[in-house]
Amino acid sequence: MLNQKIADLRKxxxxxxxxxxxxxxxxxxxxxxxxxxxxxxxxxxxxxxxxATSTPDGHPSARIVLLKSFDEEGxxxxxxxxxxxxxxxxxxxxxxxxxxxxxxERQVRIEGTVSKAPAGISNEYYNSRPLGSRIGAIxxxxxxxxxxxxxxxxxxxxxxxxxxxxxxxRPDYWGGYLVKPQVIEFWQxxxxxxxxxxxxxxxxxxxxxxxxxxx
Numbered sequence: 048m049l050n051q052k053i054a055d056l057r058k059x060x061x062x063x064x065x066x067x068x069x070x071x072x073x074x075x076x077x078x079x080x081x082x083x084x085x086x087x088x089x090x091x092x093x094x095x096x097x098x099a100t101s102t103p104d105g106h107p108s109a110r111i112v113l114l115k116s117f118d119e120e121g122x123x124x125x126x127x128x129x130x131x132x133x134x135x136x137x138x139x140x141x142x143x144x145x146x147x148x149x150x151x152e153r154q155v156r157i158e159g160t161v162s163k164a165p166a167g168i169s170n171e172y173y174n175s176r177p178l179g180s181r182i183g184a185i186x187x188x189x190x191x192x193x194x195x196x197x198x199x200x201x202x203x204x205x206x207x208x209x210x211x212x213x214x215x216x217r218p219d220y221w222g223g224y225l226v227k228p229q230v231i232e233f234w235q236x237x238x239x240x241x242x243x244x245x246x247x248x249x250x251x252x253x254x255x256x257x258x259x260x261x262x
Contacts, residue, residue: 060152060236065243073255074231074247075119078155081233082117085148097145098124100135108135114144115172121225122157123164125172127189129220136161142226152236157228164223173217181214182206184221232260 071077085093094114101107108131116123122144127133136142144157173181186202193199206215228249235243244260 059238060242061238062152063235064237065233065235065245067245067257067259070233070245070257072257074228074233075117077233077245077247078117078231081148081151081153081155084151085153088148088150090148090150093146093148095146096122096124097143097147098132099143099145100132101139101141102135103138108132114146115223121159121162121227123168123223123225125164125169125221125223127184127187127221128163130189132190133220136224144226154232154234156230156232156234157226158230159226159228161224161226164225166222169222170217172223173221174214178210178215181217182210185215185218237262 071080082093092113095111096114097109098112099107099109110132112124112126112132114122114124128137140160140162142159142161144155144159146153146155148154173184176184182203186199186206230249231247233243233245233247237243240262242262244262246258246260248256248258250256
């Protein structure tokens with residue numbers, strides 16, 4: 048049944064436009080342009096992105112993770128390899144990332160394949176984290192059922208005592224993933240829901256095809 052109060056929630060987007068004459072020839076350059084806009088706009092956690100994964104038989108799941116870097120190698124994030132998302136990534140490497148920058152009325156959707164980041168990159172990032180975050184990564188059996196909050200607190204207390212004088216090392220079950228894009232769509236909100244959508248698709252020859260999509 049239609050909930051009219053929810054159905055009446057709407058916003059007309061009028062901040063900007065996205066035209067083919069203004070975009071970069073490569074999607075990473077276009078992403079970097081929009082990324083700089085997001086940073087300069089002081090968006091809270093501009094690096095927050097939805098990561099959608101799926102089981103081999105097509106059951107999807109999604110959650111927010113944090114982008115840590117991007118370059119020609121891919122979009123980098125970190126997590127527990129034994130978590131639900133880690134298990135799904137091991138079985139099905141096809142993923143989607145979604146950024147929504149409400150303040151700029153923009154979305155970026157990235158489809159691609161994922162692989163584990165090199166151990167050196169995972170070690171470097173893990174060692175740069177605050178001690179509490181490093182201990183938390185060891186203490187939490189992510190996505191597993193636990194008896195209660197006290198279980199985590201006890202694990203953290205034990206590990207904090209253990210690592211009073213030595214630095215914890217990155218556990219094998221925690222590290223980075225790189226998403227190599229095959230499709231990147233840039234969405235700019237426009238008035239009357241006639242949004243601008245520009246799609247970059249990687250061709251078999253390794254070049255990028257640029258197309259406009261209907262909103």
